Amino acid sequence: DGGITQSPKYLFRKEGQNVTLSCEQNLNHDAMYWYRQDPGQGLRLIYYSQIVNDFQKGDIAEGYSVSREKKESFPLTVTSAQKNPTAFYLCASTEDGVVSGNTIYFGEGSWLTVV
Amino acid sequence: KQEVTQIPAALSVPEGENLVLNCSFTDSAIYNLQWFRQDPGKGLTSLLLIQSSQREQTSGRLNASLDKSSGRSTLYIAASQPGDSATYLCAALFGSNYKLTFGKGTLLTVNP
Numbered sequence: 001d002g003g004i005t006q007s008p009k010y011l012f013r014k015e016g017q018n019v020t021l022s023c024e025q026n027l028n029h030d031a032m033y034w035y036r037q038d039p040g041q042g043l044r045l046i047y048y049s050q051i052v053n054d055f056q057k058g059d060i061a062e063g064y065s066v067s068r069e070k071k072e073s074f075p076l077t078v079t080s081a082q083k084n085p086t087a088f089y090l091c092a093s094t095e096d097g098v099v100s101g102n103t104i105y106f107g108e109g110s111w112l113t114v115v
Numbered sequence: 116k117q118e119v120t121q122i123p124a125a126l127s128v129p130e131g132e133n134l135v136l137n138c139s140f141t142d143s144a145i146y147n148l149q150w151f152r153q154d155p156g157k158g159l160t161s162l163l164l165i166q167s168s169q170r171e172q173t174s175g176r177l178n179a180s181l182d183k184s185s186g187r188s189t190l191y192i193a194a195s196q197p198g199d200s201a202t203y204l205c206a207a208l209f210g211s212n213y214k215l216t217f218g219k220g221t222l223l224t225v226n227p
Contacts, residue, residue, distance in 0.1 A: 042217035
C-alpha cells in the first residue's frame with residue numbers, strides 16, 4: 001500500500017541533544033512537508049520541499065533543519081536550538097506543489113518529548 | 116493576516132443526528148479548502164477538497180460547501196455514528212502565499 005511512514009512514533013530528547021525524525025513516502029510525490037501540532041492547536045508549517053535537493057523555510061523553521069537528498073525521504077532534525085520542541089510532528093506530501101490543489105497526504109505522526 | 120477559525124472547539128451529539136461543522140476564513144482570495152479528520156494521536160486524513168470554482172463536494176454521508184463571499188465553509192455529516200467521533204480540521208490554501216493555513220479543529224463526539 002502506498003503511503004507515508006514516519007519513525008519513530010515516540011521519541012524522548014534530553015536537553016542539548018539533536019534528534020532526527022524520519023519520513024519516507026512511496027507515493028512518488030514531488031512535494032513533502034513537515035508540520036508541528038501542539039495540543040488544541042492547528043498545524044504550523046516548519047519546512048517544505050517542492051523537489052529533490054531543494055527546500056524552503058516555513059513559518060516556524062528556527063531550531064529545525066531538513067534535507068531532501070532523495071525523492072522519497074525528507075528527514076527533520078530538531079536541534080538543541082529549538083527551545084520548546086515537545087510536540088506532535090507530522091510529515092505530509094502532495095503529488096506536486098500545494099498550489100496545484102492536489103490532496104495532501106499525512107503520515108501517522110511522531111511524538112517528541114523533552115526529558 | 117490570513118486566519119482560519121473553527122467554532123465550536125468541541126461538539127457532542129447523539130447518534131443519528133445530522134450536524135454541521137463550521138469553518139471561517141479571513142481572505143476571500145482562497146485557492147481551495149480542505150476538510151480533514153484526525154483520530155487521537157494519529158495523522159490527518161483528507162475528507163473533501165473544494166476548489167475555489169466549486170460550491171460543494173460530497174462523499175458518502177459528508178457534504179462540504181464553500182462560500183467565498185462570506186468567508187465560510189461547512190461540513191455536513193448526515194446520520195452521525197459513534198465512529199465519526201474525531202477532530203475535524205479545515206485548511207485553506209490562500210492564493211497570495213500558496214501555503215495551507217489550518218484551523219484548530221472541532222472535536223466531535225457522537226454518543227451511542
